[in-house]
Structures are given as structure tokens and as C-alpha cells.
Amino acid sequence: MADVLVSAAFAFISIFVFFSTGRFPELNINDPGPALFPKMLSVILLVLSVALLLSAVFKRRKAVFFEHGWKKVLFTVLLLLLYYFSLDILGFLVSTSLFLIILIRYLEKRNLLHDVAISVGFTFLIYSVFQLLLNVPLPEFGI
Amino acid sequence: MLSHLFYGLAKVLRPDIFLLLLLGVWGGIAIGSLPGLTATMGVALLLPVTFGMEPEAGMLLLLGIYIGAIYGGSVSAILLRTPGTPAAAATAMDGFEMAKRGEAGKALGISTTASFIGGIVSTLMLITISPILAKIALKFSAPEYFALAIFGLSIISSISGKSPLKGIIVGVFGLLVSTIGMDPMTSYPRFTFGNVNLLNGFSFIPVMIGLFGLAQALYNVEESEQAVKIQQKVEGVLSALSEIKRILGTAVRSAVMGTFIGIIPGAGADIAAFVSYNEAKRWSKHPEKFGTGIPEGIAAPEAGNNGVTGGAMIPLLTLGIPGDAVTAILLGALMIQGLQPGPLLFKEHGELVYTIFSGLLVGNVLMLISGLLGIRLFIKVLSVPKNILTPLIFVLCIVGSYAMNNSFFDVGVMLASGVIGYIFMKLDFPASPIILALILGPMAESNLRRSLIMSGGNYSIFFTRPISAFLLTLALITFITPFLKDFIKRKNLGN
Numbered sequence: 001m002a003d004v005l006v007s008a009a010f011a012f013i014s015i016f017v018f019f020s021t022g023r024f025p026e027l028n029i030n031d032p033g034p035a036l037f038p039k040m041l042s043v044i045l046l047v048l049s050v051a052l053l054l055s056a057v058f059k060r061r062k063a064v065f066f067e068h069g070w071k072k073v074l075f076t077v078l079l080l081l082l083y084y085f086s087l088d089i090l091g092f093l094v095s096t097s098l099f100l101i102i103l104i105r106y107l108e109k110r111n112l113l114h115d116v117a118i119s120v121g122f123t124f125l126i127y128s129v130f131q132l133l134l135n136v137p138l139p140e141f142g143i
Numbered sequence: 144m145l146s147h148l149f150y151g152l153a154k155v156l157r158p159d160i161f162l163l164l165l166l167g168v169w170g171g172i173a174i175g176s177l178p179g180l181t182a183t184m185g186v187a188l189l190l191p192v193t194f195g196m197e198p199e200a201g202m203l204l205l206l207g208i209y210i211g212a213i214y215g216g217s218v219s220a221i222l223l224r225t226p227g228t229p230a231a232a233a234t235a236m237d238g239f240e241m242a243k244r245g246e247a248g249k250a251l252g253i254s255t256t257a258s259f260i261g262g263i264v265s266t267l268m269l270i271t272i273s274p275i276l277a278k279i280a281l282k283f284s285a286p287e288y289f290a291l292a293i294f295g296l297s298i299i300s301s302i303s304g305k306s307p308l309k310g311i312i313v314g315v316f317g318l319l320v321s322t323i324g325m326d327p328m329t330s331y332p333r334f335t336f337g338n339v340n341l342l343n344g345f346s347f348i349p350v351m352i353g354l355f356g357l358a359q360a361l362y363n364v365e366e367s368e369q370a371v372k373i374q375q376k377v378e379g380v381l382s383a384l385s386e387i388k389r390i391l392g393t394a395v396r397s398a399v400m401g402t403f404i405g406i407i408p409g410a411g412a413d414i415a416a417f418v419s420y421n422e423a424k425r426w427s428k429h430p431e432k433f434g435t436g437i438p439e440g441i442a443a444p445e446a447g448n449n450g451v452t453g454g455a456m457i458p459l460l461t462l463g464i465p466g467d468a469v470t471a472i473l474l475g476a477l478m479i480q481g482l483q484p485g486p487l488l489f490k491e492h493g494e495l496v497y498t499i500f501s502g503l504l505v506g507n508v509l510m511l512i513s514g515l516l517g518i519r520l521f522i523k524v525l526s527v528p529k530n531i532l533t534p535l536i537f538v539l540c541i542v543g544s545y546a547m548n549n550s551f552f553d554v555g556v557m558l559a560s561g562v563i564g565y566i567f568m569k570l571d572f573p574a575s576p577i578i579l580a581l582i583l584g585p586m587a588e589s590n591l592r593r594s595l596i597m598s599g600g601n602y603s604i605f606f607t608r609p610i611s612a613f614l615l616t617l618a619l620i621t622f623i624t625p626f627l628k629d630f631i632k633r634k635n636l637g638n
Contacts, residue, residue, distance in 0.1 A: 002570050010312060017319060017334070025331055031596050034326035034333055037588040038319060045315045052308055069365030076364050077562060080537060084554060087541075100534050107364065107530040115531075122535055126542055134195045136546040 003056030010049040017042035072107070079103055092138040096123040144274070150494060151501030160200050164502055167204040168509045171211020173524045175218070177532070178225045179363045182212035182412070183355040183468045188539045190348065190476055191546035198480040198495055203502040205476055209469050210452050210506050213412050214258040214514065217445055219525060221250045222377075230412035230448040233420040237433065237440025244436060247376070252383025253438050254445045255514030257394045261446035262507035264398035265405065265453025269460075270500050273489075276461040280486040285593035286605050290614035292587035295408040295464050297618035299576045301625045302409045309572045317580025318587075320345060327589040340552040347581045348475045349544040349557040354574045355468065356543070357561025360536040362568055363529060377519055383438075390442035393423050397443045401450020406457050409579050411467030412448035419447025453503060459484055460496060464583065471578050479547070 017038050024035035079102060086095040100119035105112075130136040155161060167189075174185035185208045193201030216231030221238035234254060241250040283291070296314060303310020323334045324344030335341040397419035404415040423443035424433045433440045455466025456473075463485035465471035477484050482492060489496055513521075544557035564574050598604035606612045 006570060006572075007312075010316060013316070013319070020334065024333065025329070031328055031592050032600075034329055034331045037591065038322045038333065041315055041319050041322070045312065045319065048308065048312045048315060052312060055308065073361050073365050073565070076361060076537075080541075080558060083537075083541070084551075084558060087545075087554075088551065096538055100538065103534040103537070104531055107533070108528070118531060119534075122538070126538065129192070130542060130546060134192060136191060136194055137549055138542065138545065 003052060007049040007052040007056060010052070011046055014042040014045035014049065018046070075106065076103065079106075087139045093123055093127060096126070144270075147493060147497040148270070148501055151497035151499070152505070154199055154494070154498045155203065155501045155505050160203055160502075161505075163196075163200050163204040164207045164506055165509055167207020168211040168506055168513060169207075169521075171208035171213075172215035172218070172510070172513065172521050173211075174208065175212035175215020175231075176227045176521055176524050177527070178219050178223070178227050179359060179366075179529065179533075180212075180536075181228045181355065181359065182209055182216070182230070183351075183472065184359055184536075185209075185212045186469050186472045187348075187352045187356050188536070188543055190352075190472055191543040193476060194479060194546060198477070198482060198492075199498045199502075201476060201480065202473070202495070202499055203506070205473060206452075206499065206502055207506050207509075209473075210258075210262055210449065210503070210510055213448050213452060214255070214262075214445070214510055215521070216448075217254040217258070217441070218251065218518065218521060221254060221441070222247060222522065222525070228412070230416050230451075231444070232413065233416040233444035233447075234441055236420070237436050240434065240436030241438075241441065242436075245376070246379075246436075248379040249383050249386075250436075250441055251377060251518050252380040252515060253386055253390060253441045255380070255511060255518070256383055256387060257390060257397075257442035257445040258449040258514070259507055259511040260391070260394040260442075261398040261401055261449030262452055262510065263504065264395055264446075265402040265450040266500065266503040266507065267453075268399070268402045269453040269456050269503070273457050273461045273496075276457065277486040277489040280461055281490075283486070283610070285590045285597060286608050286611040287614065289587055289590035289594055290605060290611035290618070291462060291464065292583040292590065294614045294618040294621065295579060295583045296587065297622040298407060298409040299579060300622050302411075302414070302575065303573045306571060307625050309570075310576050313567065313572050313574070314576035314580045317577035318584040320577070321581045321584030322588065327585060328592050340550070344585075345556055345581065346475075346547065346553065347578065348472070348479075348547055349553040350560045350581060351468075351472055351475070351578060352540050352544050353557040353560025353562075354564035354577065356536065356540045357557060358564030358568055358574065360533050360540065361561065361565040363533045363536075377522060380515055380518055383515075386438045390438050393426075393439045394442045394446035396426070397423060397446040398450040401447035402454035402457075404447075405451035405454020405466045408458060408464050408466055408583075409575060411455065411469070411575075412451040415451045416444035416448040419443045419450075449507075456499070456503070460488060460499070461486060463586075465579075468575050468578060471582060474582065 021035040021039040026033045083095055083099040097120050101116055104115045104119060131138050171185060174180045175182060186205050189208055193204055212228060213230055216226055216228030217234045219225050219227040220231040220235040221242050224235050224239040226232040226235050238250045299310050299314040300307045323341055325332055325342050332342060400419050401415040404410050404418060420443050423439055424430045455470040458464045458466045459470045459474055465474050474484055540557060541554055544553045547553060567574050594604050605615060
């Protein structure tokens with residue numbers, strides 16, 4: 001089932017690309033122009049996705065996606081998105097510490113103090129290594 | 144050439160650079176030992192640290208991690224039967240058997256010695272082969288570079304494991320992604336949807352951090368488990384030295400094979416380890432003993448996978464084409480420093496090239512000494528709980544992708560690639576063809592079009608020039624080999 005969806009997605013992409021390239025300009029007589037390469041690729045991708053679709057239809061496989069851990073992964077991805085958007089607002093130090101405390105506590109509950117110490121300590125370690133030692137700037141403090 | 148090497152050696156022994164190399168090797172061994180952290184991930188996550196350094200220092204830190212991590216994978220393969228990196232999967236077979244007999248120390252010693260032999264032999268081959276190759280490559284023009292890119296891409300069918308079709312789809316998808324941004328010849332914006340951030344296309348560093356860092360970390364979240372306890376006593380690591388005579392032939396042969404596998408774009412340490420193991424078994428007078436815990440069964444894959452390190456550097460430095468996923472990141476590392484790997488690198492930045500050579504030699508010696516004397520310290524790393532380590536890796540992914548251009552857009556690209564990479568992992572789509580495609584795609588396209596302008600639109604230019612015709616034929620053979628093998632196998636089964 002998953003393979004069917006994936007090949008449909010790839011087929012959709014290739015059709016989209018094929019029609020988009022129609023509007024690309026042609027400038028030089030000898031240079032095939034910006035459309036040639038993506039157009040060739042879109043045709044190849046379409047053929048391959050049909051091949052994948054056929055092999056998926058003939059070879060039924062069990063869906064592997066929803067195993068035991070998928071809820072954990074989904075939670076982590078959502079938390080990562082939240083962390084991503086909070087970086088701009090709360091700055092690196094606050095949002096990273098919070099992200100680490102929440103994720104570490106979510107994965108396994110140990111001693112609270114211990115988890116907080118690790119999260120805050122690591123955040124400051126990264127901050128000092130990048131910002132102070134290596135001069136690579138990180139998102140500024142928001143508050 | 145010797146004088147260049149001495150110049151490089153002097154640079155490597157400068158205290159600050161030496162310290163970075165040593166830290167790299169140690170960090171690499173630790174990263175490699177931990178199952179779930181691979182060499183590629185280690186180099187990708189540490190890359191941002193090098194942005195502010197001079198090129199030599201940054202490269203040696205990353206190379207230290209590379210060789211250390213490829214070797215470090217054997218530690219958990221031997222002690223836990225869980226390879227720390229995919230490259231050490233073959234080592235687990237004989238390594239764990241030997242450890243079960245109570246000879247864990249000896250097994251670790253053999254893997255250390257063999258990794259050292261693999262690393263040194265491949266570095267020596269790197270030093271001899273690459274200047275010659277660079278000289279030949281100086282004569283290359285657009286059609287040859289196009290053919291080279293196609294050859295590199297043709298490897299995808301053989302590195303995609305169980306399903307070449309899926310690998311090729313991912314590769315073509317990667318090629319399409321590589322066309323996003325301004326067209327290399329006319330600057331016409333393609334598929335940018337009006338987004339300024341996309342004008343220069345996706346930078347592949349955030350994509351790599353996502354595919355090899357974040358995706359693997361998400362996988363680790365799913366598999367999260369308790370920390371492991373090492374049961375075996377690790378003693379007598381140095382007793383392995385008495386086996387040198389027995390393993391030397393196997394190790395050197397595997398090292399040479401590993402180097403050649405490393406040269407092939409896309410084929411990396413995991414493939415080299417398995418090929419070396421199988422070849423050692425085939426050459427052996429007593430193949431039936433493989434798998435029961437014999438020194439050769441550890442030496443072959445370990446010399447083979449570390450042999451890749453020097454080999455993969457050859458196409459990177461001479462042609463600007465990475466030999467494996469790690470060297471793809473090193474390519475990015477060099478380009479961020481404003482250096483374009485390729486034949487001109489030897490001419491214009493010879494000192495850097497020879498510093499890299501000397502750094503690899505010294506790094507392998509440091510790996511040998513650290514492994515033989517300090518392995519018991521590295522084993523302690525295995526008791527770090529994964530449930531704490533994985534969240535820290537997420538933070539490193541975010542910081543790493545942000546630090547390159549201080550751009551939140553890059554972080555978004557990293558997150559998206561990470562999630563896509565995770566889905567690919569779950570569905571048996573290999574991720575490495577994307578990287579190969581992102582690097583070779585623009586090279587293939589711009590050289591295809593340059594050639595056509597050269598020839599006035601005539602495609603025969605690729606077949607009338609001998610080197611390009613040769614490379615394209617080679618590409619065709621490489622591309623269809625896995626399908627042919629499959630066909631022959633099925634036919635034989637049918638009879």
C-alpha cells in the first residue's frame with residue numbers, strides 16, 4: 001500500500017514538472033535551454049513510478065509503517081516543529097533547554113533534577129562552543 | 144613529492160592542528176562505537192564546528208572523525224554483536240564469536256590493528272594514485288565531466304541493495320530536486336515558486352544533516368531502549384599483536400580492495416567490509432572456520448572498511464566527486480571554505496592536499512595507539528543512555544543546519560529532509576542516491592549543455608571523444624550489472 005502511495009506521489013511530481021517546463025524560455029539555438037534536463041528527468045521518473053506501482057500491485061507487502069513506535073516519532077516531529085518556531089521567539093538558550101527537558105522526560109522518566117541539569121548544561125555547552133569559541137552565531141535571546 | 148609530505152607533516156604536528164586531529168579520532172571512535180550513530184552522522188554534525196577554522200584544521204578534525212568512527216563501529220560489533228556503524232556489520236560475525244569465548248580483548252586488538260593497516264595502505268594508495276589522476280583530469284573538458292557524472296550516477300543501481308528500482312527512483316527524484324533554483328547557464332529560475340531562498344537551489348549540507356542525522360535519530364526514538372551492560376571482560380588487547388603475521392596478508396589484500404571500492408562513487412565502507420569478508424573466505428584454505436571467531440574474519444572486514452577512507456578521498460580530491468557519503472560532506476566542507484575540489488586543487492592548493500595526506504597517516508597512527516591502549520575507556524561510552532543521547536542529536540542537527548548560513552530556511556530544509564529520510568528508511572528507499580544526485584546533477588546538466596554548445600547541438604560529441612566514450616560505456620555496464628546478475632540468478636533457479 002505504501003509503495004502505491006509513494007509511486008502516485010512521484011508520478012504526480014513528474015507530471016507537474018513536465019508541464020512546468022513547457023513555460024521555460026528557449027534562448028540559444030545550440031543550448032537546449034533550461035527545460036531539457038528536467039523534462040527528460042520527469043519522463044524517466046514517470047516511467048519508473050509506473051514500474052514501481054506495477055511491482056507494488058503484484059507483490060503485496062504488509063504495511064510496515066504503523067509499528068509500535070510511530071506515536072513516539074510523531075510526537076518528536078511535532079515537538080521539533082514547535083522548537084523550530086520557538087527559536088525565533090524565545091532564542092536559542094530558552095527554547096533548546098525546554099525542548100531537551102520535554103523530549104528527555106517524554107522518552108524516559110528519570111530523576112527530574114538530573115534531566116534538567118543535563119538539558120541546561122548541554123544547551124550552555126553548545127552555546128559556548130559555537131557562539132563564544134567558534135564564532136558561529138546562534139539565534140539571539142528573544143527574552 | 145616527499146618534500147610536500149614533510150611540509151604537510153610539519154603542519155599536522157602544529158600543536159593546535161594535532162590536538163584537533165586527536166580529538167577528531169577520539170570523538171570518531173566514540174561516535175562509531177555507539178549503535179545508531181554513524182560515521183556520516185558524526186561528520187555531518189561536526190561540520191558546522193569547522194566553519195570558523197582554517198581549512199587544514201577543519202579538514203583534519205573531520206577526517207579524524209571519519210577514520211575513528213569507521214574503526215569504532217567494530218567495538219560494539221565485537222562486544223554486543225550490534226554493529227556501531229553499518230560498516231561493522233560484517234565484523235560482528237567473527238568478532239562476537241571470539242568475544243563469547245572470553246577473548247574480547249584480543250578481538251578488539253585485531254580489529255584495531257587491521258583497521259590501522261587498512262587506513263595506512265589506503266592512504267599510501269591515495270598519495271600515489273591521486274596526483275596521477277589529477278594530471279589526467281586536467282585534460283578533461285565538458286563532455287568528459289558529463290560522462291564522469293553519468294558514471295557516478297550509474298552506481299546507484301548497485302548501491303541500492305534489495306530494490307534497485309527504488310534506488311533509481313530516489314536518484315532521479317534527487318536529480319529533479321537538483322534542478323531547483325537558477326538554471327546554471329541562463330539563470331532562469333526553475334521551480335522556485337517565487338521563493339528567494341530557493342534561487343540558489345537547496346544547499347546539500349542541510350539535506351545531508353537531515354537525511355543522515357535527523358532521520359537516524361527519529362529511527363532511534365522509535366527503537367529507544369534501555370542502556371546496555373557490557374558483560375565481557377576486556378583484557379589482553381595487546382595479545383593481538385602476536386597474530387599480526389597471521390592476519391597481515393588478509394588485511395593488506397582487504398585494504399587494497401577497500402581502497403578500490405572507496406574510489407567508486409557511492410560505494411562505501413559497508414559494502415567494502417562485506418566484499419572483503421567474502422573474498423577472505425573464498426581465498427582461505429579453511430573457509431568453513433569463518434563465522435566461528437577466527438582472526439581473519441575480523442581482520443578482513445575491518446581492513447576493508449578502513450581501506451575505504453583513503454580510497455573515497457581519491458575521486459573527491461582529483462575530480463571533485465565524492466567516493467562515499469562521508470566524503471560528500473567533506474566536499475561541502477571544502478566548498479564552504481571557498482575551495483573547489485578537483486584537479487586544480489592540486490595545482491592551486493597543493494599544501495592543503497599534502498596536509499590532508501599527512502594528516503591521514505598521522506590520524507591512523509593515533510587511532511592505532513588509542514585503540515590498543517585506551518579501548519577500555521571508549522567502551523564506557525556504550526553505557527550512555529540512548530534516551531538522553533538522541534534528544535541531544537536533534538539539537539546538534541538544528542544548530543548545524545542553522546550555523547552554515549544563519550538561516551532558518553536551511554533548518555526547515557533539514558527538518559523536511561529528515562522526515563522524508565525517515566519515511567524512506569521505513570519504506571526501504573535508500574537515501575544515499577539523493578546525495579549523489581544533488582552533487583552530480585548540476586555537474587551533469589551544465590556539462591551536458593556546455594558540450595552541446597561546443598558541438599553545435601550534436602550529441603555525437605560524447606561518443607567521438609575517447610575518454611568520454613569509455614566512461615559512458617563503463618557507466619552503461621555498471622548500471623545494468625545488478626539487473627543482469629538478478630536475471631542470471633533467476634534463470635538458474637528456474638532450471
